[in-house]
Amino acid sequence: CRRTYLRLIGRVPTVDELEAFLANSDSNRHEHLVDLLLNDDSYTEDFSRHWSTIWTNALVGRRGGSESNLTNRAGLLKYMRDSFARGKPFDQVVFELISATGNDDPTSEEFNGASNYLLCLIGEDTTLVTSRTSEVFLGQKLQCAQCHSHPGSKVAQNQFWEMDAFFAQTSSSQLEDGSKTLANVDYVGKSQSLENAESYFEQPTGELRVAYPAFLGLKANSNSGEISTFNRREWLAKLVRQSPL
Numbered sequence: 001c002r003r004t005y006l007r008l009i010g011r012v013p014t015v016d017e018l019e020a021f022l023a024n025s026d027s028n029r030h031e032h033l034v035d036l037l038l039n040d041d042s043y044t045e046d047f048s049r050h051w052s053t054i055w056t057n058a059l060v061g062r063r064g065g066s067e068s069n070l071t072n073r074a075g076l077l078k079y080m081r082d083s084f085a086r087g088k089p090f091d092q093v094v095f096e097l098i099s100a101t102g103n104d105d106p107t108s109e110e111f112n113g114a115s116n117y118l119l120c121l122i123g124e125d126t127t128l129v130t131s132r133t134s135e136v137f138l139g140q141k142l143q144c145a146q147c148h149s150h151p152g153s154k155v156a157q158n159q160f161w162e163m164d165a166f167f168a169q170t171s172s173s174q175l176e177d178g179s180k181t182l183a184n185v186d187y188v189g190k191s192q193s194l195e196n197a198e199s200y201f202e203q204p205t206g207e208l209r210v211a212y213p214a215f216l217g218l219k220a221n222s223n224s225g226e227i228s229t230f231n232r233r234e235w236l237a238k239l240v241r242q243s244p245l
Contacts (some may be wrong), residue, residue, distance in 0.1 A: 001033065008037045010050030044085055052080035058136055059097070060120040072104035072116050072180070079113025091241045094137055098237035105179035115182040119172055122182075126167035134163060137240050140216065148204045155216070161201040162214035166236035168199055169227060184233065187225030197225025215239045 001021045005013045013021070021033055037043050056077045083093050102112025104119055121129040131143040145160040168187040174180050189197035199211045213220040213232055218239070222230040 001030075004030065004033055004037065008034065008050075009043055009046035010053070011046060048081045048084035051084050052077055055080050059117050059132070072106075072119075075104050075106055075111070075113040076116035076120075077113075078106065079116070082113075095237040095241050098133060098137075098240060099231075099234045101182050101184060103175075103179050103181045105177070108179060110181065112182075118167075118170065119180045119182050122167075122170060122172045126164055126170060129167050129170075130160065130164040133236075133240070138216075138243060157201065157203065158209060158211060159214070159216055161199060161209075161211035163216070163236075165199045165211050165213040166215075166220075166232045168197065168213075169225060169232050184227050184231060186227055187232075189225060194224060194226045194229075196223050198223070215243075 001018055002012050005011060005017070021029065024032070026032065037047065056073065060073060060076060080093070096114045097117045100112055100114040100118060102115045103110040104113075104116050105111055106113070118129055121132055127143075127146055131141075131146070134140045134142045140155065142155055142160045142163065145155045145157050147157070149156045168189075169184050171183045171185045172180060173183075186194060187197045188194055190200060191198060200208045201211055202208055212223045213235070215236065220230075220232070220235055224230040225232075
């Protein structure tokens with residue numbers, strides 16, 4: 001009983017709750033307890049608080065980023081808490097986190113708590129976003145493939161950079177009031193072409209290779225960098241949502 005309470009809602013049972021469980025002689029009392037904690041309205045607040053904390057820590061850490069790129073952790077925590085409290089399907093949560101735009105400040109008219117996930121990870125490039133998204137939502141650790149194809153993995157170096165290309169249209173900026181905002185912008189690549197907006201990565205040999213958006217080897221339906229034609233992050237969010245991984 002104690003373990004079930006801790007795992008599902010993050011606290012131990014009260015004396016009354018424990019006595020109620022022990023007084024139940026039904027052989028399925030543990031199943032009934034799980035059903036109670038997951039579905040009874042009286043436990044919604046405990047459940048959403050517990051799991052929003054766990055997922056916020058997994059997404060941006062306990063501090064909300066590195067020393068040089070702290071984001072509004074409270075904004076993301078609120079978004080996750082509201083999502084769990086409303087029973088939002090988790091695949092929808094994942095979609096909104098990956099495709100988010102908006103401001104990280106809860107007082108802003110453009111506030112979107114989900115934007116804090118990417119705002120926390122985006123720095124001079126999007127490699128950390130690529131690694132964290134692949135690991136947390138797909139169970140695929142790609143960071144070792146950033147610099148070379150890993151001998152102990154089926155993931156090749158080009159697959160890391162093809163995944164990274166989905167984030168090429170992502171822009172973050174800090175406003176005068178100190179808040180941060182996340183937006184989608186057109187991406188032209190090195191060739192300055194919207195229609196065929198490529199990225200490049202360097203192989204261990206020093207040779208430059210081109211990369212276009214592809215989901216672990218599955219090519220996207222476009223190489224365009226124009227948002228109105230092909231929203232790369234939204235496309236990635238759909239692929240992650242539907243992935244069997």
